[in-house]
Amino acid sequence: MSPILSAKNIDAGYNDVIVIRDISIEINTREIVAILGPNGSGKSTLIKSILGFAKLFDGKVIYHGKDITGITSDRAVHMGIGYVPQINNVFSNLTIAENLDMGAYPCKDKKSIKSRMTETYDIFPELAARKKALAGNLSGGERQMLAIARAMMAQPKVLLLDEPLASVSPKPGSAILSKLNSIKDKGTAILIVEQNVQKVLSISNRGYVLVNGACVMSGSADSLFDEESSRQRFLGLEEKVLDNN
Amino acid sequence: MDINWAQILLNSVITGSIYLIGAIGLSVTYRLSNFSNFAHAEFITLGAFIGYWVSSQLGWGLLPAFIIAFLLTGTVSLLCYRGIFQPLAKRGASTIHLMIASIAVGFIIRYSIGAGWGWTPQYFLNTWTTYEVGAIRITGLWLLLILVTLTSALTMHFALMRTKLGKAIRASSSNPELAAASGINVNRVILITWFIGAGLAAIAGIFRGASTQVWPMTGWDIILPIFAVVVLGGIGNYHGAIVAAFIIGLTENIGVVALTNLGLATEYRMALAFLIIIITLIVKPQGLAMFFRRA
Structure with missing residues (x-):
């Protein structure tokens, strides 16, 4: 089976500075793939380069077998690639309902938008109760859910998430992970950049570990979790946390 | 001296109306393009x-x-944006560079x-009936x-709040990167x-010209109070601009009465707009936007 999205030998960065070098990843349908690594390792740059938010110096991005290298982010959404940034990921001056409406921007059919909104509210009932609330007034966890819900309104085939658990307390964090699992089960592939290694690997199928802009390890979530060297060198897990599992 | 407060209030509404129509475009493009376009005066x-x-x-009347x-002014503004400001922004021009470029573009148009x-003031040939209602x-x-x-104002309100394009304008001015990641063509x-x-600015120009005179400085004469409306209303905040326009209009008209009573020249009323910009920027830089967060 060919991957739904793959990035091949990517060199990317900002202005004239290359942050990541020769990175190749792939994501298959109904799969959650984690991008792990310490701060500054280039995880966010990798997904930003796929969408044109970071400068792509070299490499190729293939989606559904088609070369989409250098695609603009708005075109990527129309093709079925959703993106949830780490920060500023909701329109704070718009209500929850308006944010979802904007998420469905590529869709022209009003009936379809309405049914998507109903589906989204089924997955995120917390948002349904506060449709008219301004996104800027939501808590960190609610914002993150709205950000994911907004991206899902375009019915993406692949969803790219940049640190969805950052600044979210443990309880809503677990709720977000469970929602991501149901999104995957409905057929959307998910690429997730995350610092919280233990939590993200618990829902991931595979993962890649980046250090200093290079991919140093990849494999199944279990193998990454078990790998002693990765645990110590790259993942930054505390021994006691692992012992508790 | 008897002061006709009803007339002052009406004059404030009239002044505020011209400022509002003139300010809408400046406010929204300021937020979206991230620089203050001084060529808006032109x-x-x-x-x-x-x-x-x-x-x-041509004698075709006011509606045509x-x-x-x-349409023509809107087209000129598109040519300015596509031909000058957008290429500059793509080459990494800063807010200051773009602002100075807009002053240059303004000079060229003016x-x-x-x-x-010519530079001699011209006057609309239309004659207007005057109505007297009480005072x-x-x-x-x-x-x-x-x-x-x-x-x-109502059309803009409806468009911004209810239509897909209007919500896309609000979304793009609030968070352009996220708007693009939602599939919105932010450039469009x-x-x-x-x-x-710019089309609305042209309408403001016609009203200003028809009520005073038409000369190459017509827009420049009122750009300062229009900037005051934009700053007081909160940059990019449409509802804030509506309230700000009438506050500036009222301030200016009451200012004229005060200046006259003090024996000062009424030209100083422009200083009031400048004063409002300074006070707003010092006290509450976000202006009235704090009251209109769903903008």
């Missing part, structure tokens, strides 16, 4: 001259003047108008201005707002 002037040309020189001025129509005197032009302002949104904003 969009007002250009609109006034096109309106004068169509209405008084509004439509033609809106002196081109001067070369074409209030109002001309047909002012009634038309109030009607056009109400219609534009910017072009549409430049076109509509």
Whole structure:
């Protein structure tokens, strides 16, 4: 089976500075793939380069077998690639309902938008109760859910998430992970950049570990979790946390 | 000295109406394009001259003047954005570079108008009936201005709050990167707002020109209070701009009475707009936007 999205030998960065070098990843349908690594390792740059938010110096991005290298982010959404940034990921001056409406921007059919909104509210009932609330007034966890819900309104085939658990307390964090699992089960592939290694690997199928802009390890979530060297060198897990599992 | 407060209030509404129509485009494009476009003054002037040309020189009347001025000025603003500001922004020009470029573009438009129509003030040939209601005197032009302002304000409100394009404008001005990640073509949104904003500036120019005079400085004469509306209303905040326009209008008209009573020249009223900009920036830089967060 060919991957739904793959990035091949990517060199990317900002202005004239290359942050990541020769990175190749792939994501298959109904799969959650984690991008792990310490701060500054280039995880966010990798997904930003796929969408044109970071400068792509070299490499190729293939989606559904088609070369989409250098695609603009708005075109990527129309093709079925959703993106949830780490920060500023909701329109704070718009209500929850308006944010979802904007998420469905590529869709022209009003009936379809309405049914998507109903589906989204089924997955995120917390948002349904506060449709008219301004996104800027939501808590960190609610914002993150709205950000994911907004991206899902375009019915993406692949969803790219940049640190969805950052600044979210443990309880809503677990709720977000469970929602991501149901999104995957409905057929959307998910690429997730995350610092919280233990939590993200618990829902991931595979993962890649980046250090200093290079991919140093990849494999199944279990193998990454078990790998002693990765645990110590790259993942930054505390021994006691692992012992508790 | 007897002060006709009812007339002052009406004059404030009239002044505020011109400022509002002139400010809408400046406010929204300021937020979306991230620089203050001083050439907006010349969009007002250009609109006034096109309106004068169509209405008084060609004798086609005011309605065709509004439509033609809106479309032509909107097109000129698109050419300015696509031909100058966008390429500069793509080459990494800063806010200051873009602002200075806009002053240069303004000079080019202003002196081109001067070369074409001359620097002698021109006057619309239309005559307006004056109505007297109690202590209030109002001309047909002012009634038309109030009607056009109400219609534009309500249309803009409906468009921004209810239509997909309007929500896309609000979304793009609040968070352009996320708007692009939602599938919105932000560049197209910017072009549409430049076109509509300059078109409205042209309408403001016609009203200003028809009520005073038309000359190459018509827009420049009122750009300061229009900037005051933008700053007081909160940059990019449409609802804030509506309230700010009438606050500035009221301040200016009460200021005229105060200056007259103090024996000072009424030209100083422009200083009031400047004062409001300074006070707003010192006390509450976000202006009235804090009261209109769903903007």
